Amino acid sequence: MTHTVYDKYPEVAISGYDHDAWQGWEPIIATLRQRLAQQSKATLIVDCYPGVDLNELERHLFPLLTPSLLLNVESARLDKTALHHLLARNLTDDRVFGVLSCHHLNEFFDSQKIENLREQARENQGLTIIYGPGAALVHSGDVLIYADLPRWEIQQRMRRGELGNWGAENRDEDMLRRYKRAFFIEWRVFDRHKTPLLQRADFLLDTTQPGNPAMVSGEALRAGLQQTTKRPFRVMPFFDPGIWGGQWMKHQFDLDPTAPNYAWCFDCVPEENSLLLRFGNVRIEIPSQDLILLQPRALLGDRVHARFGAEFPIRFDFLDTMQGQNLSFQVHPLTEYIQQQFGMHYTQDESYYILDAEPHAHVYLGTKNGIHPQAMLDDLHAAARGEKAFDDAKFVNQLPAKKHDHFLIPAGTVHCSGAGTMVLEISATPYIFTFKLWDWGRLGMDGLPRPVHLQHGEQVIDWQRDTDWVMRNLVNRIEPIAQGEHWREERTGLHEREFIETRRHWFTGPVSHHTGSGVNVLNLVEGDEAVVESPSQAFSPFVVRYAETFIVPADVGEYRISPTHRSQGQQLATIKAWVRGE
Numbered sequence: 074m075t076h077t078v079y080d081k082y083p084e085v086a087i088s089g090y091d092h093d094a095w096q097g098w099e100p101i102i103a104t105l106r107q108r109l110a111q112q113s114k115a116t117l118i119v120d121c122y123p124g125v126d127l128n129e130l131e132r133h134l135f136p137l138l139t140p141s142l143l144l145n146v147e148s149a150r151l152d153k154t155a156l157h158h159l160l161a162r163n164l165t166d167d168r169v170f171g172v173l174s175c176h177h178l179n180e181f182f183d184s185q186k187i188e189n190l191r192e193q194a195r196e197n198q199g200l201t202i203i204y205g206p207g208a209a210l211v212h213s214g215d216v217l218i219y220a221d222l223p224r225w226e227i228q229q230r231m232r233r234g235e236l237g238n239w240g241a242e243n244r245d246e247d248m249l250r251r252y253k254r255a256f257f258i259e260w261r262v263f264d265r266h267k268t269p270l271l272q273r274a275d276f277l278l279d280t281t282q283p284g285n286p287a288m289v290s291g292e293a294l295r296a297g298l299q300q301t302t303k304r305p306f307r308v309m310p311f312f313d314p315g316i317w318g319g320q321w322m323k324h325q326f327d328l329d330p331t332a333p334n335y336a337w338c339f340d341c342v343p344e345e346n347s348l349l350l351r352f353g354n355v356r357i358e359i360p361s362q363d364l365i366l367l368q369p370r371a372l373l374g375d376r377v378h379a380r381f382g383a384e385f386p387i388r389f390d391f392l393d394t395m396q397g398q399n400l401s402f403q404v405h406p407l408t409e410y411i412q413q414q415f416g417m418h419y420t421q422d423e424s425y426y427i428l429d430a431e432p433h434a435h436v437y438l439g440t441k442n443g444i445h446p447q448a449m450l451d452d453l454h455a456a457a458r459g460e461k462a463f464d465d466a467k468f469v470n471q472l473p474a475k476k477h478d479h480f481l482i483p484a485g486t487v488h489c490s491g492a493g494t495m496v497l498e499i500s501a502t503p504y505i506f507t508f509k510l511w512d513w514g515r516l517g518m519d520g521l522p523r524p525v526h527l528q529h530g531e532q533v534i535d536w537q538r539d540t541d542w543v544m545r546n547l548v549n550r551i552e553p554i555a556q557g558e559h560w561r562e563e564r565t566g567l568h569e570r571e572f573i574e575t576r577r578h579w580f581t582g583p584v585s586h587h588t589g590s591g592v593n594v595l596n597l598v599e600g601d602e603a604v605v606e607s608p609s610q611a612f613s614p615f616v617v618r619y620a621e622t623f624i625v626p627a628d629v630g631e632y633r634i635s636p637t638h639r640s641q642g643q644q645l646a647t648i649k650a651w652v653r654g655e
């Protein structure tokens with residue numbers, strides 16, 4: 074194991090706006106008072122992402138601004154039953170999978186009630202505050218604050234039973250169902266609603282840490298996001314235990330030693346990660362998604378933006394089964410299936426880059442030569458009914474896995490990582506469209522069987538992917554590309570049905586890279602530490618440590634990666650991913 078300090082709180086330092094951010098209610102209130110004092114009649118809008126604790130605002134913020142009228146927009150929301158009725162087709166009865174929503178937020182409100190609130194605000198003298206998710210539907214605001222919240226914090230609040238879905242009063246409902254409603258509906262609709270608000274907000278309020286708010290001016294926020302697209306950066310990783318989780322990340326990343334295990338680390342799934350921006354003494358935590366929503370072209374590049382819109386298409390995450398267990402035996406939907414069933418426009422193509430492995434580790438990939446598909450499905454169905462264990466040895470390839478192997482997993486290929494592997498997943502961003510076929514007869518962390526989706530899975534398995542095909546197409550398709558005095562470049566994937574290209578560089582000296590007008594995502598997969606620099610000094614040197622994932626925005630263009638003095642004498646390696654297209 075390498076012992077460098079993996080940074081769990083990477084920040085992007087923003088220059089030129091040191092005095093445009095405030096920490097704590099007192100300075101926040103003083104700033105807002107000063108701003109509002111200029112007008113005798115004013116409307117303050119505090120629009121919020123669902124999950125923001127409105128009680129905290131009602132207790133600590135609004136009374137101190139002494140409004141003459143305080144309106145909560147939630148009073149105009151459709152009631153729980155009407156909302157449920159409207160969303161039934163998107164919610165579905167399944168515990169895990171819904172259908173992606175194309176709703177706009179105004180559809181979730183009673184237009185007459187919104188009009189009544191508008192009327193009250195019009196008639197009021199002095200300060201009117203309208204607040205809550207959707208407040209800007211009532212009035213555009215003389216002053217607009219957007220209170221944002223990252224998805225990971227929302228999930229923590231849901232898991233602790235503090236939060237249900239927006240408008241659903243369902244704090245006690247199954248976590249999978251609450252996550253489903255958030256993923257397929259709420260987060261889509263509220264991202265759509267907040268994008269134009271962030272483009273003009275006067276302030277962004279960060280209430281991620283209860284009792285410790287921070288605020289930044291809209292101008293500083295937008296400048297900060299723009300500056301972020303001109304340099305390499307990292308998003309804030311998060312770690313989650315799971316039934317198959319291992320012990321490698323706990324030691325390597327210095328995580329809570331009392332946790333039973335850590336299964337996942339998401340360190341480049343920007344729609345779920347946070348982005349930490351530093352303005353002088355103040356750190357602001359926002360959803361990384363805000364960067365994608367506000368700066369899609371500079372971040373992704375024209376070509377990738379044209380194809381994916383304001384979505385970050387590349388996912389890097391870790392799956393740790395060192396001293397752990399097998400993942401579920403699974404398959405991901407083919408493109409037409411994910412489009413037709415779930416309304417997602419691209420599918421969950423994957424790959425496993427093996428960062429580390431125990432001596433007898435293996436991955437399961439593809440079916441064995443000559444098996445009968447119906448016999449395998451019958452066996453899986455019998456296993457799902459609890460009649461027997463699935464006979465994986467009879468039907469599925471078990472391939473040895475060692476450090477730096479790269480297994481390619483185009484959708485439709487049955488697979489799973491086995492116990493004893495530390496996987497860096499380099500995949501397309503969709504990550505919840507996993508059809509479990511068999512979960513090894515075990516229970517989940519909550520003591521219940523994890524949901525198996527054989528009825529979906531059996532419709533998307535590609536039975537051509539047998540041993541011969543898998544060995545020819547999906548295992549270590551490594552090709553030398555170029556080399557210099559201190560480096561060599563190899564292509565490692567992905568498969569031609571997948572849109573991501575991956576290149577590995579082994580190096581002992583500087584290596585030149587170019588974003589090629591599309592976003593790059595990299596990880597230092599070998600060596601202690603490297604530094605990313607701009608040949609034209611366009612950004613400050615950016616140090617990355619072993620196993621850290623970092624993003625190089627399309628706008629960066631040329632960059633160079635070299636070993637630092639800590640890595641002198643070592644051979645280092647990076648793996649780089651981008652969206653194919655040139």
Ligand SMILES: O=P(O)(O)OC[C@H]1O[C@](O)(CO)[C@@H](O)[C@@H]1O
Pocket residue numbers: 315317392399400401402403423498504505507509
């Ligand atoms: O279904 P399991 O066993 O939790 O498998 C892990 C799953 O986690 C992910 O890596 C990310 O959530 C999926 O790609 C993968 O299928």
